[in-house]
Amino acid sequence: MSAESAEAAESHPADFVVVANRLPVDRASDGGGGTAWRTAPGGLVTALEPVMRDRQGAWVGWHGAPDEALDPFDYDGYHLVPVQLSAQEVEEYYEGFSNGTLWPLYHDVVAKPEYHREWWDAYHAVNERFAEATAQVAAQGATVWVQDYQLQLVPQMLRQRRPDLRIGYFLHIPFPPIELFQQLPWRRQIIEGLLGADIIGFQTPGGAQNFTRICRHRLKMETHREVVTLPTGRSTRAKAYPISIDAKGLESLAQSQATLERAAELRRELGDPEVLFLGVDRLDYTKGIYHRLRAYGELVADGIVDPRKVAFLQVATPSRERVEEYKRLRDEVNMLVGRINGDLGDVRRPAITYLHASFPRAELAAMYTAADVCVVTPLRDGMNLVCKEYVACRSNTDGALVLSEFTGAAGELRQAYMINPYDINSMKHGMTLAMNDTVQNKRRRMRALRRQVFTHDIDAWATSFLDDLAALPPAQAPSSGPQA
Numbered sequence: 001m002s003a004e005s006a007e008a009a010e011s012h013p014a015d016f017v018v019v020a021n022r023l024p025v026d027r028a029s030d031g032g033g034g035t036a037w038r039t040a041p042g043g044l045v046t047a048l049e050p051v052m053r054d055r056q057g058a059w060v061g062w063h064g065a066p067d068e069a070l071d072p073f074d075y076d077g078y079h080l081v082p083v084q085l086s087a088q089e090v091e092e093y094y095e096g097f098s099n100g101t102l103w104p105l106y107h108d109v110v111a112k113p114e115y116h117r118e119w120w121d122a123y124h125a126v127n128e129r130f131a132e133a134t135a136q137v138a139a140q141g142a143t144v145w146v147q148d149y150q151l152q153l154v155p156q157m158l159r160q161r162r163p164d165l166r167i168g169y170f171l172h173i174p175f176p177p178i179e180l181f182q183q184l185p186w187r188r189q190i191i192e193g194l195l196g197a198d199i200i201g202f203q204t205p206g207g208a209q210n211f212t213r214i215c216r217h218r219l220k221m222e223t224h225r226e227v228v229t230l231p232t233g234r235s236t237r238a239k240a241y242p243i244s245i246d247a248k249g250l251e252s253l254a255q256s257q258a259t260l261e262r263a264a265e266l267r268r269e270l271g272d273p274e275v276l277f278l279g280v281d282r283l284d285y286t287k288g289i290y291h292r293l294r295a296y297g298e299l300v301a302d303g304i305v306d307p308r309k310v311a312f313l314q315v316a317t318p319s320r321e322r323v324e325e326y327k328r329l330r331d332e333v334n335m336l337v338g339r340i341n342g343d344l345g346d347v348r349r350p351a352i353t354y355l356h357a358s359f360p361r362a363e364l365a366a367m368y369t370a371a372d373v374c375v376v377t378p379l380r381d382g383m384n385l386v387c388k389e390y391v392a393c394r395s396n397t398d399g400a401l402v403l404s405e406f407t408g409a410a411g412e413l414r415q416a417y418m419i420n421p422y423d424i425n426s427m428k429h430g431m432t433l434a435m436n437d438t439v440q441n442k443r444r445r446m447r448a449l450r451r452q453v454f455t456h457d458i459d460a461w462a463t464s465f466l467d468d469l470a471a472l473p474p475a476q477a478p479s480s481g482p483q484a
Contacts, residue, residue: 012072012079013139014058018048019130019154020147021094023061023080037075041361044147046246047458051466052078058137060130066090072137081137083130092122095323098150101184104325106149106173107286107380109180111325120186124153127193131157138165143469146197148172153189156196168469169197172243173382174408175207178214191219195230199469201241203382203408208238241465242412243383247392247457254365254393262366271349273311275435278371280364280386281378283316283356285329288377288404288421290336293352295427297340300351304432307344307351313367315355330356368393373434375402376409377421383408387416391453397446400434402427412452415445
């Protein structure tokens with residue numbers, strides 16, 4: 001942050017600060033040849049917007065363009081603090097350490113993590129920059145909520161600068177067991193970075209338990225249930241806060257006349273199938289897309305599914321396309337879809353309709369509304385919100401959800417048709433059961449799923465975490481104001 005930007009941030013102290021890799025806005029054309037900011041899609045932004053406005057909030061994050069410095073600015077009732085990243089830092093901190101090292105390691109080494117010292121150096125430097133920007137903008141005694149795996153060093157760095165702050169941290173992806181985590185050459189630095197927070201939130205109790213075990217066995221710290229006591233005497237809580245969605249908002253969108261008409265149109269475009277299967281994922285090797293499509297191809301080849309009567313719509317949103325592992329996955333999925341359609345489909349009705357593209361929220365709501373069976377089969381996932389989005393859209397309590405037992409959501413959505421994505425026969429059985437089960441059984445399951453999703457929505461998630469953070473004793477604040 002430049003001296004001018006730091007001065008601007010200090011003149012605009014915030015009582016509540018969110019720190020995330022990206023700002024909650026995207027830059028888009030204003031229609032007149034210029035550019036304007038618009039709110040980025042996503043449940044986190046939706047959940048925190050009212051909190052930001054009520055508490056003079058600020059959001060610290062990268063604005064998405066490398067090698068560009070922007071001054072802090074106000075948007076829609078709160079303050080945005082852009083953090084500058086160079087093109088090399090995007091390559092080494094984000095594409096490298098965050099997504100080439102941490103992402104595969106934390107997802108059970110579905111792909112092989114890479115360990116490069118220069119990636120770590122960039123990760124450390126960028127985390128320092130985020131911590132510095134946050135220290136400048138946070139008011140005395142403010143609450144700071146740090147988000148996700150790209151910023152695991154920020155809590156400790158921030159506490160060193162600003163011991164007066166209440167600091168929360170939430171990890172949106174899984175936290176691995178000790179047997180995997182100890183592969184990381186910088187394991188101690190990551191753990192110590194996280195322990196700078198007062199509360200560390202995880203998607204599942206298993207993730208929180210993995211963390212406390214590592215603190216106990218690797219760092220020899222005292223732990224009692226969810227509490228880790230540091231050598232200084234300060235304690236940190238590691239607790240599960242399963243994230244969710246704006247269920248009521250999505251249900252309202254799904255029930256709109258425009259969405260219902262688009263859902264009917266989608267089914268017509270797909271040949272008016274008796275059964276429509278749907279998969280919606282980022283094109284990521286953790287999502288199990290290849291395994292899922294292979295299982296469906298076998299159902300068609302076995303004669304269990306008739307492609308003249310059943311359709312499969314698979315949406316794969318482009319993701320991290322500069323990373324080699326993702327390029328390879330894209331080619332593998334393209335080849336598989338081509339082979340299945342070439343062998344088993346016909347000109348009028350392909351066995352699989354595959355869309356490698358991004359779609360707006362309204363179009364996804366129409367897809368959820370149109371689909372009879374939603375297939376969510378990640379090999380590993382911190383939570384997975386597609387399954388909750390599908391459930392929120394099924395206001396008639398029809399439809400069926402096939403769900404991998406290796407998603408965080410599996411612990412909540414127990415009435416889904418559970419499968420093991422590593423077992424092709426398990427997937428085939430689950431998809432067949434979901435397709436052929438009685439209407440009564442499907443409705444009974446869906447009613448239970450909807451109760452869970454609507455009771456534990458995104459507002460309940462944010463409120464639960466922030467209430468726990470607010471209930472902690474005040475930090476031992478120095479008498480002076482913000483410390484750089």
